[in-house]
Amino acid sequence: MNPATPRRLYRQFYVTLVGSLALFAVIAGFLWHTLTEASPAKEAFEILSELAQASLAEAGAPREAQQAALNDLRARVRGRFAGLALYSAEGERIAAAGAPLPRPEAGRRAGGWVRGPEGRQAWAIALPDGRLLVARLPRPRPNPMLGLFFVLGLITLGVAVGAYPVVRRLTRRLERLQASVEALGAGDLRARVPIDGEDEVSALAASFNRAAGRIEELVAAHKTLLANASHELRSPLARIRMGIEMLRGDANPELRAELARNIGELDALIDEILLASRLDAVREPEPAESVDLLGLLAEECARADAALDGEPVTVRGDARLLRRAARNLLENARRHGGGSVEATVRRTGGGAARIEVCDRGPGVPDHERERIFEPFYRPAGTREREGGVGLGLALVRQIARKHGGDARCLPREGGGSRFVLELGTAA
Numbered sequence: 558m559n560p561a562t563p564r565r566l567y568r569q570f571y572v573t574l575v576g577s578l579a580l581f582a583v584i585a586g587f588l589w590h591t592l593t594e595a596s597p598a599k600e601a602f603e604i605l606s607e608l609a610q611a612s613l614a615e616a617g618a619p620r621e622a623q624q625a626a627l628n629d630l631r632a633r634v635r636g637r638f639a640g641l642a643l644y645s646a647e648g649e650r651i652a653a654a655g656a657p658l659p660r661p662e663a664g665r666r667a668g669g670w671v672r673g674p675e676g677r678q679a680w681a682i683a684l685p686d687g688r689l690l691v692a693r694l695p696r697p698r699p700n701p702m703l704g705l706f707f708v709l710g711l712i713t714l715g716v717a718v719g720a721y722p723v724v725r726r727l728t729r730r731l732e733r734l735q736a737s738v739e740a741l742g743a744g745d746l747r748a749r750v751p752i753d754g755e756d757e758v759s760a761l762a763a764s765f766n767r768a769a770g771r772i773e774e775l776v777a778a779h780k781t782l783l784a785n786a787s788h789e790l791r792s793p794l795a796r797i798r799m800g801i802e803m804l805r806g807d808a809n810p811e812l813r814a815e816l817a818r819n820i821g822e823l824d825a826l827i828d829e830i831l832l833a834s835r836l837d838a839v840r841e842p843e844p845a846e847s848v849d850l851l852g853l854l855a856e857e858c859a860r861a862d863a864a865l866d867g868e869p870v871t872v873r874g875d876a877r878l879l880r881r882a883a884r885n886l887l888e889n890a891r892r893h894g895g896g897s898v899e900a901t902v903r904r905t906g907g908g909a910a911r912i913e914v915c916d917r918g919p920g921v922p923d924h925e926r927e928r929i930f931e932p933f934y935r936p937a938g939t940r941e942r943e944g945g946v947g948l949g950l951a952l953v954r955q956i957a958r959k960h961g962g963d964a965r966c967l968p969r970e971g972g973g974s975r976f977v978l979e980l981g982t983a984a
Contacts, residue, residue, distance in 0.1 A: 574720050578713040585709060601637065602692065606682045608633060609690050613643065616686040624652035631655060639695045646687030658691045665689065730758050734765060746773040782830065785933035793823040829948040848876045850902045850910055854883055858900050861887040867902035870910045872980050874960045882956040883912065885949035886976050890916040894973065909962065910980040917973040926966040930954045953978065
């Protein structure tokens with residue numbers, strides 16, 4: 558991502574906000590001007606209209622009487638108007654007082670603004686008898702749009718000033734998120750984004766932190782896997798090396814069998830390491846197919862000489878991985894279970910598939926029930942050859958999670974352990 562992008566982003570936010578306010582000001586002014594002819598002078602003209610109807614002479618009165626009445630009206634308003642003019646219904650001027658005023662259009666019957674030459678304006682008042690009284694304030698009437706735009710401009714300016722810190726704070730949080738992403742890409746797996754607030758940006762930061770934490774865990778797991786694998790490989794290799802040095806043409810069969818066993822142990826370790834790495838790298842088990850868990854478990858129980866009980870349950874997943882998980886659980890139970898291993902497969906109340914493998918061994922202490930699922934972990938007091946290579950249960954949990962479930966170790970009534978493998982939703 559270009560480092561300048563967040564700056565452009567906050568500018569876009571800010572310009573969009575201010576532009577929207579300016580557009581609102583223009584539209585509001587246009588609508589105000591279009592839908593109403595109200596102005597600050599309207600009240601004065603309304604008062605003049607009431608006075609005119611009470612003070613002016615009747616339409617049929619002589620011109621002198623109408624002129625005198627108009628002069629009297631202007632005196633009563635005490636010079637508040639620069640000029641007054643009275644026009645007949647036919648548009649003929651009957652009387653005038655004060656400054657010259659523009660003549661209304663011929664045949665006009667309604668009140669309103671009257672435009673004169675050089676932009677001078679006056680207000681026409683329609684009298685009940687059809688006459689028009691035209692009046693103008695002493696000073697040129699200011700355009701009412703100017704006041705409206707001034708007020709809207711002040712509002713726009715205030716919102717623009719107040720909105721800048723908000724917009725800048727939002728984009729600054731995006732810049733911090735960008736910096737953390739770049740730091741993570743540069744190899745700093747501890748990079749995290751501070752979470753402040755409960756909006757979408759905070760949710761995005763939380764998602765990034767979860768992803769970064771998961772990446773850090775995966776990398777640490779791979780490092781631990783490789784470090785422990787190098788240590789675990791030394792033991793069988795050392796025994797093989799010693800056996801080869803002792804091997805002669807007349808070597809006894811026991812020595813040859815021991816070498817074969819060590820080589821098989823080494824081969825199994827390498828196979829489990831490769832499978833663990835593949836499970837970390839691949840998000841979904843491939844290929845997905847319908848797997849009969851009862852049939853699969855029956856085959857593995859026959860191989861491990863374990864008792865089986867349950868009901869037919871079908872799940873979607875990788876049959877090879879599920880077989881490996883069942884085999885690892887049965888072999889672990891046979892290794893530590895004192896010769897009595899029982900397996901069951903059932904549907905749970907939520908529609909998931911559950912496999913349980915139980916034994917009558919010494920059991921697993923509470924503080925080790927999670928640790929036994931860590932790669933290469935062996936319970937205290939377990940000898941190397943009795944504890945396997947330490948990857949079997951770790952693979953079981955990985956396979957379960959790839960199928961939307963999990964693996965747990967629970968105590969068993971009467972002694973022993975109960976390993977529960979859940980596989981998400983059954984088909």
